[in-house]
Amino acid sequence: MQLPSDHFERRFLDFIAMRELRVPRLRGSGQILGYGSHGYGANPDDIEWIPASGRATLHSYAVYRQQYHPDFPPPYNVAHVELEEGPRLISRIVPDEGAAIVIGMPLRARFDPAGCLVFVPDPTPAT
Amino acid sequence: MARAPLSAIVGLGFSPLSREPAGSVRALAAAAVRAAMADAGVDQEQVDGLLLNPSALADPGVLPPKVQDDMGLRTLGMLTTIEGKGSSAVQMVQVATAAIRSGLASMVACVFADAPIGPARGGGASFSNEGSLTGIAGWDASYGLFGPVGSYALAARRYMALHGASPDHLGAYVLACRQWAAGNPLAFQRAPLTLAQYHASRMIVEPFHVLDCAYPVNGAAAVIVAGADRAADAGRRPVFVHGMGQGHASADTPVGPHDLATAGQLAGRKAYAMAGVGPKDVSMCQFYDAFSYCALAALEDYGLCGRGEAAGMVQDGTTAPGGALPVNTGGGQLSGYYLQGMTPLSEAVIQCRGDGGERQCAANDIVLVNGSGGRLEYHAALILSPHRTLA
Numbered sequence: 001m002q003l004p005s006d007h008f009e010r011r012f013l014d015f016i017a018m019r020e021l022r023v024p025r026l027r028g029s030g031q032i033l034g035y036g037s038h039g040y041g042a043n044p045d046d047i048e049w050i051p052a053s054g055r056a057t058l059h060s061y062a063v064y065r066q067q068y069h070p071d072f073p074p075p076y077n078v079a080h081v082e083l084e085e086g087p088r089l090i091s092r093i094v095p096d097e098g099a100a101i102v103i104g105m106p107l108r109a110r111f112d113p114a115g116c117l118v119f120v121p122d123p124t125p126a127t
Numbered sequence: 128m129a130r131a132p133l134s135a136i137v138g139l140g141f142s143p144l145s146r147e148p149a150g151s152v153r154a155l156a157a158a159a160v161r162a163a164m165a166d167a168g169v170d171q172e173q174v175d176g177l178l179l180n181p182s183a184l185a186d187p188g189v190l191p192p193k194v195q196d197d198m199g200l201r202t203l204g205m206l207t208t209i210e211g212k213g214s215s216a217v218q219m220v221q222v223a224t225a226a227i228r229s230g231l232a233s234m235v236a237c238v239f240a241d242a243p244i245g246p247a248r249g250g251g252a253s254f255s256n257e258g259s260l261t262g263i264a265g266w267d268a269s270y271g272l273f274g275p276v277g278s279y280a281l282a283a284r285r286y287m288a289l290h291g292a293s294p295d296h297l298g299a300y301v302l303a304c305r306q307w308a309a310g311n312p313l314a315f316q317r318a319p320l321t322l323a324q325y326h327a328s329r330m331i332v333e334p335f336h337v338l339d340c341a342y343p344v345n346g347a348a349a350v351i352v353a354g355a356d357r358a359a360d361a362g363r364r365p366v367f368v369h370g371m372g373q374g375h376a377s378a379d380t381p382v383g384p385h386d387l388a389t390a391g392q393l394a395g396r397k398a399y400a401m402a403g404v405g406p407k408d409v410s411m412c413q414f415y416d417a418f419s420y421c422a423l424a425a426l427e428d429y430g431l432c433g434r435g436e437a438a439g440m441v442q443d444g445t446t447a448p449g450g451a452l453p454v455n456t457g458g459g460q461l462s463g464y465y466l467q468g469m470t471p472l473s474e475a476v477i478q479c480r481g482d483g484g485e486r487q488c489a490a491n492d493i494v495l496v497n498g499s500g501g502r503l504e505y506h507a508a509l510i511l512s513p514h515r516t517l518a
Contacts, residue, residue: 009263009264012263013263034262034379034380035261035262035263035266035379036259036260036261036262036263036377036378036379037262037377037379037380038262059281059285060281060282060284060285060288061281061284062277062280062281062284062332062333062334063332063333064271064277064332064333065329065330065331065332065333066251066329066330066331066332068255068271068273068274069255069268069271069273071271072271072273076271078270078271078272078277078281079270080260080281080285087379088260088261088379089260089261089263089266090258090260090261090266090267090270090272091270092270092271102288103284103285103288103289104288116269
């Protein structure tokens, strides 16, 4: 048996492993929850995981110039992305060649060949 | 009717502060508490409470409760560790005050100690923990979000985009702190700094240069908290605690209409209400500024200016020496010394006592102190004053 909070993390990561980005929604109220909420302690049966549209905007980004980890040689970007449904998560932007990264820019979720969730600029943002 | 103060800070002490390995965390803590007791003119028999604040990033067990023996505090009526990340030092004063007012203790030593710089480890290496903004274990690290610097850089970048602030604004705050540090004998970075030198300094995580980041040191600082009625006995001029507040909310939980607002708002409101003052009455601020952006965020969250106005405020010199609202008058954590929450708290005590020497400000009547941690998720605040009553 898993406790609700652990179950919440596991569900999210299990979907990611299947290359699916999903967002948690409370049955009943229909409230979309942030990933960090861990469901606010709700019973796992009361949370449904709905497919995310994949549309998002760039909440913020940072560019690492100093190396902190052998697997992450700088420079590289870390993005804080806000999904269309509301939740925010940390990811990486794969920008178009030579294009600027701008806060608020529309993005689209992608899974790279390694199965890692990344975001690319979305040329056809929702209107 | 004049409100009575909640408690008083009657002693302040430091261990030696150093950029070289200078001893264990435990030994540093003991040295600071002994210095604070000497400063307060009290002996070990009078101190009956001890609160400990190791760094949240230190190895477990570096500051064990057994440190009471090293301090000569053979028997205690209260002993615990406070773990509220960067809000812990300010929380210690609050917990001590509550304990004194409830009768659990009568005089409480509160100490922060850390030794992030080792023989084979620079200061930066001690601050490379995994980010936790998404809230899913291991997720942020899988994208290379390491160190608090990255998480704060994200907040700073968004602030700059929303409010049209530029790197010059962050630089203006860094320069103001350096100007203050010039008058602080305890400050580690006192050499004059130009905006050009700031821009030329090493970039860590854009938009933060190394000069936007706290200056790590090995060391400890302690205060002695007593009941306000006992303050008259103290050898030194007491600093009265008039208001206390905390606020805690994760970075993704909205605490206001503005998406950069933090739970500092809650901590501030509570502290102001308790003291019977408002942000307009604050004459000086001592903020936890592990990164330059933290001070801008605090100015806005604690109501010293409107949303987006802090950038202009630091650029026009309001917070610098000679400005209308002195902020981090000892150089703060960037130019002074990084003892986490003890940096703003110790400087507030020094200023309230009038011991600031070259950097002493006349405007020490109502001092706002904050401590914050996580990515500005955990806040604690105090309203301090040299005056027993706030007019």
